[in-house]
Amino acid sequence: MKELILGGARSGKSALALRRAEAFAQSGHAVAWLATAQALDAEMAGRIARHRDERPAGWRTLEEPLRLAQALHDCASDGACVVVDCLTLWLTNLMLAEDAGLLERETAALLAALPVLPGEVILVANEVGLGIVPDNALARRFRDEAGRLNQAVAALCERVTFVAAGLPLVLK
């Protein structure tokens, strides 16, 4: 089954994904945590390290900032639970990469992969479109791309959950 967990910054999205993965682990699934963050500065490095420390020691952690569909094909299997944390940082990485076609190719690859991946896949994403229109064009484009990606992924997931203040709300 595929689930999209959607929420704001510090809403408890990753904690909910962690609880879902713990439940799968208790029923015998091997858990792989697919982190998309890149430690480009000290603030981000600290955030990544804190998140890693919150996860059980027995879980695999993979870091893949760009080739997400390939990484998912490599680690998804029957009896496994893969958590992608998160789609929005991955989108940021794609937009910042100096390769104009990468965003389109990689998002197409993810959307093609999702329906055929075996096992349990949990995807975490940020909702970023509920504030004031950003001043700069890149932020507006990012907001549009993130919204489009969330819609496309949500359409391919059996379950979609919105999180606010740590509390889940079923969207689908």
Add this chain to the structure above:
Amino acid sequence: MKELILGGARSGKSALALRRAEAFAQSGHAVAWLATAQALDAEMAGRIARHRDERPAGWRTLEEPLRLAQALHDCASDGACVVVDCLTLWLTNLMLAEDAGLLERETAALLAALPVLPGEVILVANEVGLGIVPDNALARRFRDEAGRLNQAVAALCERVTFVAAGLPLVLK
């Protein structure tokens, strides 16, 4: 019936309004799409053109950036479905117009019109108040006006739907 469809940027608000209007069209309603956007630059012109291309060819498209209540009185009727896309751009237009009383007059006219309009009316609006407090005073004022307008319109609608990642959530 009146419905308010509320959501973030690229949340699938207009697509949901389009599906609602298609359902009314199938049961014999004439559909009018009341667009409030103004093509002030190339980015906005492209967005308007893309949205228009997504709609069935037989539907009327009307463009009215300011006098929304009058436009609704002109095209709403029993057996018609009018979609207003969207209230938040209309509010932007009113605030940018160089006429201090226009915002108050036009929002009062809309709120007076809604309870008496015949037929089906679907209003699309952005939720813009769920980010960090904006730096500049105009953006803060816009955020306040948009929130107030959404509350007032929601109170006059029989149905209010929040959209995230393309998925509807019933608020009323």
Add this chain to the structure above:
Amino acid sequence: MKELILGGARSGKSALALRRAEAFAQSGHAVAWLATAQALDAEMAGRIARHRDERPAGWRTLEEPLRLAQALHDCASDGACVVVDCLTLWLTNLMLAEDAGLLERETAALLAALPVLPGEVILVANEVGLGIVPDNALARRFRDEAGRLNQAVAALCERVTFVAAGLPLVLK
């Protein structure tokens, strides 16, 4: 009972808290309104005065920008209803205070107080994490702190309600 009312700017959070308190007042509760705002400029002073004018004359109003747990201990009692409006301004005040340990001490004191306070306590807070990542580091830190606080308070409340366009949505 404790309730957290969570929503965006001008979403109708305070109005919902006011309706809750009116219902408690009708069943004989004394109502205290614990305002955390500081009138640091004319814009904020106007907002505070408008909010006060909307509340029944018989209610107590207390202003406490920093020592929230102490103020709650002082005014909460069986048969009383206390409304805290709002946690997010209080967090702002703590972050702006020139005392590095104050934020940690005061949030710990609030989280320790909540489970033991008698009577009815209604806490209003802003959700601020659903927009684009802010440009400046202080705003990002504020967004993280606000999200963490909302999660911690929500976990200690029996009821959590999200408000959009004036309409409540039960989270818990």
